[in-house]
Amino acid sequence: MNRTEISTDRLKLRLIELTDLESIHNLHSLPETDEYNALGIPENIEETKSIIEPWITNNQLPEIKNYTFAIDLISNGDFIGLFGLKLGSTKYKRAEVWYKIHSNYWKKGYASESLKAVINFGFKTLKLHRIEAGCAINNIGSIKVLEKVGMIREGHRRQVLPLKSGWSDNYEYAILESEVGCKQ
Template identity: 55%
Template sequence: MNKYKIDSGRLTLRAIVEKDLLQVHYLHSLEEVDQYNTVGIPENLQETESILQSWLKEHDTQNTQRFTFAVELNTDHQFIGLIGISLGKAKYKNAEVWFKFDPKFWNKGYATEALKELLLFGFEELRLHRIEAGCAVANLGSIQVLEKAGMRREAHTRQLLPLKSGWSDNYGYAKLASD
């Protein structure tokens, strides 16, 4: 996995590493970030460490099915978020993307920039045919990011997401290699 590093104009997407533990824990602990997330706020640092270790273990396999990237600013290498892609069945050549960013860096175009780079990685490096994403219907920020990155809304699934606030409907988005 360490060979995977993606540079864009303002950002670097690099493989998650053990030293990211405190930043990941901080990000996962923010109420604003958790509002539309199904993972929930970790009870302690050990819970975050368990998540991080599962990501690292997945990166060590020959047939990696999940790629989790730390997103950093190119100017000072500051950790600003996470983004990932999980592969589906090989025959279908599809995957699902997700992202989480520190609210201090919302509305600056960073999530859109990172997602565009991850989509390129999926289509060019991983040779995927279709990349999907989902988000709560009330998550207007993520909806904007998905649409600005060129993904199309294809579905509205009722009460799919178990959020802290209750069951939420989900919008399904996708982009094809041919788009």
């Protein structure tokens, strides 16, 4: 039973479980979702299992430091993606977010809806001060999502992402608790 769940009008974000393995493997195996992701396409489902088992273990700790959520549609329960929230040092009250949405569900507002919900969870529930994200400079879809929810581009890091296409530059984004007012 998950201890942490975040709901929006259309989505439920719940901590991943081993029963999500096949869905996560399918998501990680899509060339479209791999284009701007440094993880790479897993060779087989066992490789995916070895990737997600530490995520699942972390989700079960008394004090979670790296939340990994499955994103499900409320309407039919379909798994549509993953969302991560990695907490930094307690002193600095910050975290980094990442997400991966199945390409069948792109351009429907699900990434923005998920991100808004996780930002609110981070600021309201976890009492964070700052939430950060990064994305490849050619990942126009993610840039639009990050900016749509009010994240500010703060930096440009050169050749930090080892993508299949070669080393990619990365844009750095952040949003502060004072900038959102934590509205649903």
